[in-house]
Amino acid sequence: MKTAWFVATIGGVGYLRPAPGTWGSLVALPMAALLHLIGGPWLLVIAIIAIFFEGLWATTQITRWQDDHDPSYVVVDEVVGQWIALLPLSFGASMMGASIFALWPGWIAAFVLFRLLDIFKPGPIGWADKRNTPFGVMMDDVIAGVLAAFFVVMLAALFHLVIMI
Template sequence: MNRAATLIATMMGVGYIRPAPGTWGSLVALPWGWLLHVLGGFPLLLLGIFAGFAKGWWATAIMTKGSADHDPSEIVVDEVVGQWIALLPLSYAAWSMGINILVMWPGWIAAFLLFRLFDILKPGPVGWADRRGDALGVMLDDVIAGIFAAIGVLILAGLYHGVLA
């Protein structure tokens, strides 16, 4: 098997941590997402998402080629990309207002929990993407779950800042 593909798909071995490798993948995405934001703000996190998606799709295709299991649990690069998408509203707000992204720590918790919820339950289009049975579907289900989580983060922030403030 291609070593580079394995390192990318498993996020340097994080996908082999048990139990719940997907949750570990989402957790490891948080400090990496923070680092991307600190180094280059919202634009670098967005670029990281696109690069992670492309590399993840390639690595997943390599790792699953000829296998009956289209989405092995050790592949967690998709969770990283999805979790970064869930963080986008926080990154944009911090970047555009020039504030420390860690000040929005409740949003980080919401982004993590909402992403895990949508990734596990696989509602609607998340489940559709997962059922594709190919490397693109492996990546897309987490992209869609990340979009749902990002929308949830925006709704919660709006409620907190608009209704509860």
């Protein structure tokens, strides 16, 4: 059970106040940078998949006998969603041979967009959250991460279009 708590709270980050979800997203940033530096975007993809399933297991263990299906201290879902939001930056830096840190405006956009989507839960994000299951806990952040990644790509395209004009 201690392993489940460690995974679900990302080593206790979920107990930071205020806004533990934001702390979870913040701690995901250097973790993603390290994964990218060690193994590029494909290591980040592998980590996303692995932590998704580990987080699903941990969330199932933690919430099994609770009424609250998504306690605020469970932040492993934010890490997975934030990593997904950062994927376009990892792939873009890798394809262009650029430093991942050179794309710092994208990091800010990915963080802000993911947090806004995760907080307000529009459309399919809210639908996933309302499942009231460990799968829903993980999937609402996966969907928020995918949508944030899409918006990051759109903002980058717009930025590059403006520079070319």
